[in-house]
Amino acid sequence: MAVLVLAEHDGKTVRKATLNTVAAAQKIGGEIHVLVAGHDCAEAAKAAAAIAGVAKVLHADAAPLAEELAENVASLIVSMAKNYSHILAPATSTGKNILPRAAALLDCQQISEIIAVDSPDTFVRPIYAGNALATVKSADPIKVITVRTTAFDAVAAGGGAAAVESVAAPADSGLSSFVGREVAKSERPELTSARAVVSGGRGMGSGDNFKILEPLADRLKAAMGASRAAVDAGFVPNDWQVGQTGKIVAPELYVAVGISGAIQHLAGMKDSRVIVAINKDEEAPIFQVADYGIVGDLFQVVPMLVEELKK
Amino acid sequence: MKVLVAVKRVVDFNVKVRVKADGSGVETANVKMSMNPFDEIALEEAVRLKEAGVATEILAVSCGAAACQETLRTALAIGADRAILVQTDTELQPLAVAKLLKAIVSKEQPRLVIMGKQAIDDDSNQTGQMLAALLGWSQATFASKLKVSNENAEVTREVDGGLETLAIRLPAVVTTDLRLNEPRYVTLPNIMKAKKKPLEMLTPDALGVDVKPRLATLKVVEPPKRKAGVKVADAKALVDKLRNEAKVI
Numbered sequence: 001m002a003v004l005v006l007a008e009h010d011g012k013t014v015r016k017a018t019l020n021t022v023a024a025a026q027k028i029g030g031e032i033h034v035l036v037a038g039h040d041c042a043e044a045a046k047a048a049a050a051i052a053g054v055a056k057v058l059h060a061d062a063a064p065l066a067e068e069l070a071e072n073v074a075s076l077i078v079s080m081a082k083n084y085s086h087i088l089a090p091a092t093s094t095g096k097n098i099l100p101r102a103a104a105l106l107d108c109q110q111i112s113e114i115i116a117v118d119s120p121d122t123f124v125r126p127i128y129a130g131n132a133l134a135t136v137k138s139a140d141p142i143k144v145i146t147v148r149t150t151a152f153d154a155v156a157a158g159g160g161a162a163a164v165e166s167v168a169a170p171a172d173s174g175l176s177s178f179v180g181r182e183v184a185k186s187e188r189p190e191l192t193s194a195r196a197v198v199s200g201g202r203g204m205g206s207g208d209n210f211k212i213l214e215p216l217a218d219r220l221k222a223a224m225g226a227s228r229a230a231v232d233a234g235f236v237p238n239d240w241q242v243g244q245t246g247k248i249v250a251p252e253l254y255v256a257v258g259i260s261g262a263i264q265h266l267a268g269m270k271d272s273r274v275i276v277a278i279n280k281d282e283e284a285p286i287f288q289v290a291d292y293g294i295v296g297d298l299f300q301v302v303p304m305l306v307e308e309l310k311k
Numbered sequence: 312m313k314v315l316v317a318v319k320r321v322v323d324f325n326v327k328v329r330v331k332a333d334g335s336g337v338e339t340a341n342v343k344m345s346m347n348p349f350d351e352i353a354l355e356e357a358v359r360l361k362e363a364g365v366a367t368e369i370l371a372v373s374c375g376a377a378a379c380q381e382t383l384r385t386a387l388a389i390g391a392d393r394a395i396l397v398q399t400d401t402e403l404q405p406l407a408v409a410k411l412l413k414a415i416v417s418k419e420q421p422r423l424v425i426m427g428k429q430a431i432d433d434d435s436n437q438t439g440q441m442l443a444a445l446l447g448w449s450q451a452t453f454a455s456k457l458k459v460s461n462e463n464a465e466v467t468r469e470v471d472g473g474l475e476t477l478a479i480r481l482p483a484v485v486t487t488d489l490r491l492n493e494p495r496y497v498t499l500p501n502i503m504k505a506k507k508k509p510l511e512m513l514t515p516d517a518l519g520v521d522v523k524p525r526l527a528t529l530k531v532v533e534p535p536k537r538k539a540g541v542k543v544a545d546a547k548a549l550v551d552k553l554r555n556e557a558k559v560i
Contacts, residue, residue, distance in 0.1 A: 069477075070440065070450055093470040096436050097452045100405070104441035109406045109525035112435045122529065127433050128328045132337050133534050136526040175449035175483075179465065179476040190472065196559075220560065231489065238455065238469050238490045244431065245349075245489060247471075253559045263327060270537055274557045276549065291540035292552050304546035309560070311550075 001030035001120070004058075004080065006073075006089035006098070009036055009044035014051065016193045017090035019154035022051055024147040025088055026155065027117035031055040034162075035080070037073050037169075039066035045164050052156040062169030068094055071173035074101035079170060081106055081142055085120070091146040091248075092192075103144035110144045111136060115151035129244035129267035149192065150250035150271060184239055186224075191240070194223035196253040199242055199269070202229040203258020203279065203298060210236055212302050213257060219309040220253065227256075227265045243268035258298045261286030278302065312459075312481075314357045314366040315419060316391065317412055317426040317438070318350040318373050320382040324431055334530040337432075346382050349427025351389070352487040355494040356457060357425055358390035365459050368392050370419055374403055374411050380510060387505035388497045394510045399522060401515070405433075407522035409441035414518035416446060421482070423464070428453050428486040439486035449479040453488040 003025040008015040018034070025032045032053055036045040037060045045059035058080070064072045077098070081087060087102065089095030091113045103110035115133070116124040122137045123145065191197065198217040200210050210224070217224050225242040226235065242249055244267040254272035259265060261277070261284055269275070270289055277290035278301050287293045294301050322328055322337070323345040329338045346354075360366035371386035373379040374397040383394035397411045416424065429436035443450035451457075455474065456467035459481075467476045469488040515522045543549045553560045 067475075070443075070452070074444065093453060093468075097440065097450075100437035100440035101444040101450065103437070104406060104409055104444035107406070109404050110435070110437050111526065112437060126534070127531070128322070128337060129431065129434065130534060131328050132330050132531050134531045135529040137529055139525050139527070173449075174480070176451070176477050176479040179478050181470075181473060181475045183473040192471070228489070238488065239471065239473060241489075244434070245429075253553070253557075264324070270534075274553070274559045275537075275540075276553070287542070288539045289537045291557065292549055293540065293542045294545065294549055295542060296545075301546055305549065308546045308550040 001085040002083060003028055003030050003032050003086040003088060004084040005032060005034045006077065006095060007034050007036045007044065007048050008090050008092055008094055009038065009041060011038055011041045012043045014044055014047045016154055017092050017149045018048070019051060019157055020149035020152045021088050021090045021147045022053060022155045023152040024114065024117060026053055028086055028120050030085065033058055035060065037065045037076055038068060039063050049162040049164050050158050050160050052159045054160050054162045057162050057164045058167045059164050060167045060169045064172035065169050067178040068098065069176050069178065070098045070101050071175045072170055073098045074105060075170045075173065077102040078105045080167065084142060086143045086145060088145045088147055090149050095146050099144060099146055106142055106144065108140040108142050108144045109138065110146065111138060112146050113148040114145055115148050129264055130270070131263060131267070148248060150248055184237065188217060189221065189223045191223040191225055191247050192249055194251055196220040196222035197225050197249055197251045198222045198255045198257065199225035199227065199259060200230055200257050201227040201259030202233060204230060204235060207235040212299065215306045216255070216302055219306055225249065227259045227262065229262070256286050256290070257302060259286055260284045261289065312366055312423060313368045313370065313419065313421040314360060315370045315372060315416065315421040315424045316350070316354045316357045316386065317424065318354065318371055318382055318386050319347040319430045320344050320373065320375060320379045321347045321430055321432040324348055330531055330533045334532060336528065336531050344378070346385055347427050347430045349429060349487050351494045352489070352491050353425040353427055354386055354389050354391065355492045356487060359492065360459060361390065370395065370421065372412060372415055374399070374408050376400055383510055384505050385497060387508040388501045389495065393508055395513060396510065397513050397515060397518065399515050401522050402524050403522055404524050404526060405435045405437035406441055406525065407520070408438050409445055410520045411515060411518060411522065412442050413445045414520055423459065423481060424484045426486055428488055439484050443484035449483040451477050451479050451483065452486045454485050455488050455490040457485060457491065
């Protein structure tokens with residue numbers, strides 16, 4: 001039995017989501033191989049070889065794999081699948097895009113966003129935005145799985161010395177091509193891997209008002225997020241969205257400002273270690289999950305909080 | 312161009328779901344059901360394509376129990392021209408739905424399939440990608456912008472850390488993200504008109520598709536509850552708690 005993990009990488013380094021996914025693979029058991037697929041990604045393959053607990057790195061490097069188009073990467077995974085009992089990818093936008101395509105080609109029913117491994121064929125996954133947890137058992141010969149990264153503690157990025165083996169890349173499907181990317185420029189840490197997150201909700205009132213959260217985020221070295229209500233209202237871009245339909249985060253510290261705490265938002269942040277809520281409505285559901293709450297006007301409380309943090 | 316939109320009937324997003332006492336699933340009896348919100352966005356996009364003269368016909372398809380006819384009537388009221396229900400009481404998992412949709416696509420030959428990126432009940436986020444795989448079509452998931460021309464489409468996708476734009480060859484499967492559009496409200500005259508639009512009933516057997524579930528649900532439980540904490544008076548007290556009690560800063 002061997003487990004294949006699809007690495008999340010940027011060509012030079014492997015992202016932390018890969019380390020969480022390797023941790024999930026360790027819970028399943030068996031030899032762990034990591035697939036680094038891309039173009040000019042030899043450095044990322046080298047980084048993957050250093051991950052603790054990895055037995056082998058498979059390095060597929062070719063132009064059709066650049067930008068990790070789903071059609072090409074899925075067919076690469078399918079070409080390697082027969083050697084594996086399990087194929088895992090982090091439940092990032094890349095993993096969620098590629099893996100179901102591979103699963104269907106293998107005639108396997110994917111198991112999405114697992115949060116625990118009960119046994120090699122039985123897994124726990126959240127449904128209904130995390131309002132229920134289902135334990136499911138797969139009858140498929142290959143278990144194809146995406147992993148909710150916040151549910152597994154990352155393995156060490158160093159200490160391993162796996163062999164790197166080149167694998168042949170498939171021909172370009174010709175079905176799709178990459179046009180461009182708009183990367184949200186930010187000095188802040190990435191939302192899903194940040195140690196602290198400061199999020200604003202509809203109570204912020206406008207996109208401009210999010211500026212008052214910036215000094216707070218600076219002080220806490222936090223990423224900035226938002227509730228779906230704030231995104232729907234057009235205050236901030238969708239990639240800030242924390243919740244069932246956005247990003248799932250579990251930082252050490254989560255500060256919810258002007259967020260009422262809709263079920264859909266709680267689903268995205270309730271596994272944070274410490275939750276702070278600032279809201280003028282004392283009855284807001286966010287206070288039912290917050291460790292510390294302040295009832296008050298956020299436009300007064302947030303600047304005061306920044307002052308206190310400076311002391 | 313014919314556009315197929317897949318829609319799913321789910322527990323309404325405003326309902327607080329309850330886990331059944333016997334751990335077999337989530338209570339769905341006597342609960343308000345609605346069209347999956349992401350599928351509503353998919354349908355809206357199809358209607359806009361028709362209004363722009365790109366789409367010529369919109370076919371709405373749902374798979375599931377007889378009650379899904381209600382969801383399809385809503386789809387017809389929003390602007391679909393006709394509807395198909397693949398009726399079964401078997402629990403349908405994403406791979407089975409993708410196979411059913413593939414069978415319909417083979418019959419109907421749409422050039423574009425649009426559906427939600429995920430259903431808000433099982434949160435799988437698989438069906439669109441799987442359908443594209445089974446058809447050998449291109450895919451563009453999590454779309455926030457869609458431009459369709461004759462043989463191609465340009466799709467802007469919501470990805471971690473920003474946006475990505477792909478050019479895809481048609482036929483294709485596109486799955487929708489939140490910001491693609493804001494669905495219109497259904498008007499009463501359109502609800503009346505929808506009653507007269509054709510709704511065809513099929514079965515998995517008639518389509519020759521095996522829909523047997525591959526995943527057995529062993530149990531469903533409530534997640535561990537988080538305890539409500541304390542309210543503190545002001546920012547000073549909060550910083551003190553965070554420093555000295557939670558030790559998080």
